[in-house]
Amino acid sequence: MHHGETQLKQWMLASLGGDAAAYRMLLSALTPHLRAYYARRLAAKADAEDLVQETLIAIHTRKASYDPSLPFTAWLHAIARYKLIDHFRRTGIRRTLPLEDAAAVVAEEDAKAAEAARDVERLLAKLPEAKRELIRDVKLEGLSTAEAAAKTGLSESAVKVGVHRSLRKLADFVRRRA
């Protein structure tokens, strides 16, 4: 579910006024956005979840730093981005982050991504086991043809043909359903 500035800010202001229910709603609403934000920018899923929790704690202990005259999403984004940069610094990863819009965190939609993943799984289930693995390796995990060939024991050209035919088959399924 997408949460806009208006709703989030309303919850935040109510929280600052001592409304525990609004605060629980706020933290619960932020969690999927933060999860998707970190998952998109980090390789390890465990790191992402750690950062989600760390960010929730930072939001909690530093909520006095929110200025109610400013957008809530800008505050949230600055904290999430700081935590990400701090994580890179701690782990010794040298990386520069691209400039992002202040709405970058709330723009991330965990739920939609999960829905899309479920659709893909349903579609893949229509393929035989071996072909399903092949598509997953090459098209979802991003292995090269040579890597997939080494993994499955097939020749590179067999991998290419297999992937091509499976994709055509999937396209047919989609077309028939539509």
Next chain:
Amino acid sequence: MRTAELIERLAQSPAPSRSATGTLARAIGAGAFVSALLMLSVLGIRPDIAHAVGTFCFWLKFSYPLALAAIALATLERLARPGAHARAGWELLPFATVIAVGLVQWTLTPAPDRTPLLLGHSSALCPWRIVALSLPLLLAAFLALRRLAPTRLVLSGTFAGLLAGATGAWIYAFACDENSAVFLAVWYTAGIALTALLGALLGRWALRW
């Protein structure tokens, strides 16, 4: 701990214990108090204070650091808030003013009298005394910032140092009996700049959260 449990636990206390501005103001107040005690016990107020309050230089020495401290505090308050725009640059105004006044005094003074104007009798001590009087303030400002959320650590450290240095210089102005704008422009500025530099160097690791 699972994230859902964490949320349940955090949701128990929705309101912050104190405001950000309150945290900073209280810290600076406490730091200034310690620094003033230090000044009174070690240096003492200048003996000729009754006469000095009638001079231009005393008020320049009074208002220059005070203006700088006010600007630094306002900027630091922005820097301590994620997502807020901190406008740096205004702090150059007091610097420029005092340097301009110093230059005027320098040009109006005949060449042989310029050296005492610049060096006074305490120029070797002045910057270091300002740094020393600023240390309680710097510590207090850092402790306050650690409760807030500065995302630009070096810049925040610099402004914490500027705030501490300017407030320390303001307190030192009551003990110092130098009476020239040239002296003020050079040695007070040096003391404040050293403290700002110290803040910048410490900020990167001491302000992490």
